[in-house]
Amino acid sequence: xxxxVGGYWDPIIWIxxxxxxxxxxxxxxxxxxxxxRKGEQIKPFLSGMEEPSKEAVHIRASNLxxxxxxxxxxxxxxxxxxxxxxxxxxxxxxxxxxxxIFIAVFIVGII
Amino acid sequence: xxxxxxxxxxxxxxxxxxxxxxxxxxxxxxxxxxxARMQMRVGPPIRQPFLDVIKLMSKETIVxxxxxxxxxxxxxxxxxxxxxxxxxxxxIGNFEPLLGGHGDIILVIYIFLIPALAxxxxxxxxxxxxxxxxxxxxxxxxxxxxxxxxxxxxxxxxKLSNIGGDIFSLQFISxxxxxxxxxxxxxxxxxxxxxALVIVTPGEVAKIPFDVAEAETEIAHGLLVExxxxxxxxxxxxxxxxxxxMASLVVALFFPYNLSDFIKLxxxxxxxxxxxxFLFKVFLVMLFSISLVRAGMxxxxxxxxxxxxxxxxxxxxxxxxxxxxWDNQYSIKWW
Numbered sequence: 001x002x003x004x005v006g007g008y009w010d011p012i013i014w015i016x017x018x019x020x021x022x023x024x025x026x027x028x029x030x031x032x033x034x035x036x037r038k039g040e041q042i043k044p045f046l047s048g049m050e051e052p053s054k055e056a057v058h059i060r061a062s063n064l065x066x067x068x069x070x071x072x073x074x075x076x077x078x079x080x081x082x083x084x085x086x087x088x089x090x091x092x093x094x095x096x097x098x099x100x101i102f103i104a105v106f107i108v109g110i111i
Numbered sequence: 112x113x114x115x116x117x118x119x120x121x122x123x124x125x126x127x128x129x130x131x132x133x134x135x136x137x138x139x140x141x142x143x144x145x146x147a148r149m150q151m152r153v154g155p156p157i158r159q160p161f162l163d164v165i166k167l168m169s170k171e172t173i174v175x176x177x178x179x180x181x182x183x184x185x186x187x188x189x190x191x192x193x194x195x196x197x198x199x200x201x202x203i204g205n206f207e208p209l210l211g212g213h214g215d216i217i218l219v220i221y222i223f224l225i226p227a228l229a230x231x232x233x234x235x236x237x238x239x240x241x242x243x244x245x246x247x248x249x250x251x252x253x254x255x256x257x258x259x260x261x262x263x264x265x266x267x268x269x270k271l272s273n274i275g276g277d278i279f280s281l282q283f284i285s286x287x288x289x290x291x292x293x294x295x296x297x298x299x300x301x302x303x304x305x306x307a308l309v310i311v312t313p314g315e316v317a318k319i320p321f322d323v324a325e326a327e328t329e330i331a332h333g334l335l336v337e338x339x340x341x342x343x344x345x346x347x348x349x350x351x352x353x354x355x356x357m358a359s360l361v362v363a364l365f366f367p368y369n370l371s372d373f374i375k376l377x378x379x380x381x382x383x384x385x386x387x388x389f390l391f392k393v394f395l396v397m398l399f400s401i402s403l404v405r406a407g408m409x410x411x412x413x414x415x416x417x418x419x420x421x422x423x424x425x426x427x428x429x430x431x432x433x434x435x436x437w438d439n440q441y442s443i444k445w446w
Contacts, residue, residue: 007215007279013120014214017196020124025191025345028132032341036171044175044239045336054177057240059247067251067323067413072421 123199123209130203131195134390135351136160141394142354142402149406160351164344172340177238186233187338187345193225194349197356202285205369205385215279216264219360220257223315226353227253230324230346234334245333248413249317249324255420256314256321262428263308267364270297270435285367293435295443300434305365307428312361312400314420316354320408321416329410358396359389366392 001010036042044051051057069076082093140157147154174180199210200219227249234246267289268278274292277283289301314321325333335346370388371381411419 001213007217009215009218010210010213013116013210014196014218016117016120017124017199017210018192020121021128021195022188022192024125024128025188025195028191028348029188029341029345032168032344033171034341036173036340041171041173042176044177044237044241045331046240047331052240057243059243064247065251065254067248068254068417071414071417 120210124196127198127209128195131198131352131355132348135348135353135355136164138355138358138393138397139351142397142405145398145402146406149402160347164347167339167344167347168341170340172342173337175238175337178337179236179238182232182236183337184342186229186236187342187349190226190229190233191345191349191352193222193229194352194356197222197353198359200281201356201359202281202363202367203359203386204389205371205382207282211280211282215277216268216281216284217279219281220260220264223353223357224253224257226349227317230334233338233346234324237334237337239337241330241332241336242334244330245324245326245336248326249334251413252314252317252321252324252416255417256311256424259307259420259424259428260311260315262425262432263304263311264364266300266304266428266432266435269432270438273439281363285363288367289365294438294441296434296441297438300431300438301365303427303431303434305361307424307431308361308364309396309400310424311420312357312396313404314416315357316350316401318354318401319405320411322410323413323416326410354397354401355393358393358400361396361400362389362392366396 001008082089137157137160139160140155143159144154144157174183197219200208200214200222202208202211231246231249231253234242234249237243267284270289270292271278271284271287274287276287290298293301313319317324323333325335330336335343338346369381369385370376371385374384376384
């Protein structure tokens with residue numbers, strides 16, 4: 001049993017339960033029909049269109065989270081603007097944030 | 112001692128598999144019938160999901176030429192197994208969770224991710240552009256609803272930390288209903304958190320309006336487009352079981368009351384009555400968080416799913432959490 005400050009779990013018991021249920025799920029699957037005809041039907045379904053080349057339909061890693069980035073566009077735009085690549089800017093951020101933490105922890109904290 | 116624990120785990124796993132498959136499919140049938148009636152259709156009979164599984168089992172299980180075979184075939188089994196294992200950690204009626212002492216609510220939240228991840232893996236392994244887009248959408252949906260879900264869970268656990276004990280244990284949470292630990296502000300906070308969880312539920316089980324990963328009319332069932340026969344049957348059962356497990360979790364967190372708490376009953380009669388009452392509560396949760404929403408709404412776009420969960424629902428859940436915190440400071444009794 002692994003216990004932390006917050007919670008607990010027993011990985012061994014979890015794995016045993018998972019293996020038993022996995023075998024049962026496999027047995028359920030084994031009831032089904034195994035055979036299939038290897039003709040036209042093994043080609044990917046593309047609503048009747050000709051399959052483009054693999055490169056053409058490959059989703060790049062940069063597009064993987066498109067919906068997420070698009071929905072939070074304004075946030076990402078702001079963050080991009082802040083990341084100028086100039087070391088002076090990063091040092092200025094570092095000094096500024098350190099000052100805020102200093103004020104929050106030491107000055108306001110003492111009061 | 113160890114042998115006894117192993118024996119108990121094996122028997123519990125077998126028992127819960129039978130229970131999960133039967134009741135998952137039964138409730139899926141009820142959901143389909145209800146949605147049909149709400150839309151003025153006759154709808155399929157309640158036993159239809161069982162017939163669907165039998166039919167799928169007799170169909171060809173096609174493995175597409177572009178697919179990564181082993182992953183493509185493995186994903187549905189992992190999806191079903193991880194959906195079923197959830198019920199081992201969630202209390203059912205008056206029965207304590209079968210493995211409640213061996214895993215807490217954080218574990219349950221993590222296990223909820225596995226079926227979705229298995230579907231993503233299966234989608235990518237299909238080698239189909241539609242499935243790839245579906246898998247990509249499933250990942251984004253998953254990233255979206257996890258945040259408000261975590262806020263709801265943490266808020267409840269934090270509130271219960273006032274009374275001390277095994278606060279992360281679902282057994283503990285369900286034996287200390289949040290409504291009995293709060294004042295007026297906490298009551299409003301609790302209702303807001305419940306609302307947030309009710310909106311997270313259709314996202315967690317990929318139902319309308321959050322079923323962007325399987326959008327039939329748009330990407331031809333998305334990550335399941337290439338699946339057929341017994342593999343599709345397993346995903347179908349897993350979907351039903353996950354829906355039942357999610358509703359059971361909502362019941363355990365917010366409506367853990369049993370009939371035997373209010374009416375004096377004999378031990379065996381109490382177990383039966385509480386079990387039937389539990390099924391009724393699961394039915395109500397499914398009715399309000401899945402069936403009604405599914406019948407009355409259209410599918411959102413993927414960007415809307417993200418903004419709804421990350422901005423609207425997260426803010427609502429955080430407001431509920433703040434109300435619970437204020438409840439500690441200004442305790443105003445509501446009863």
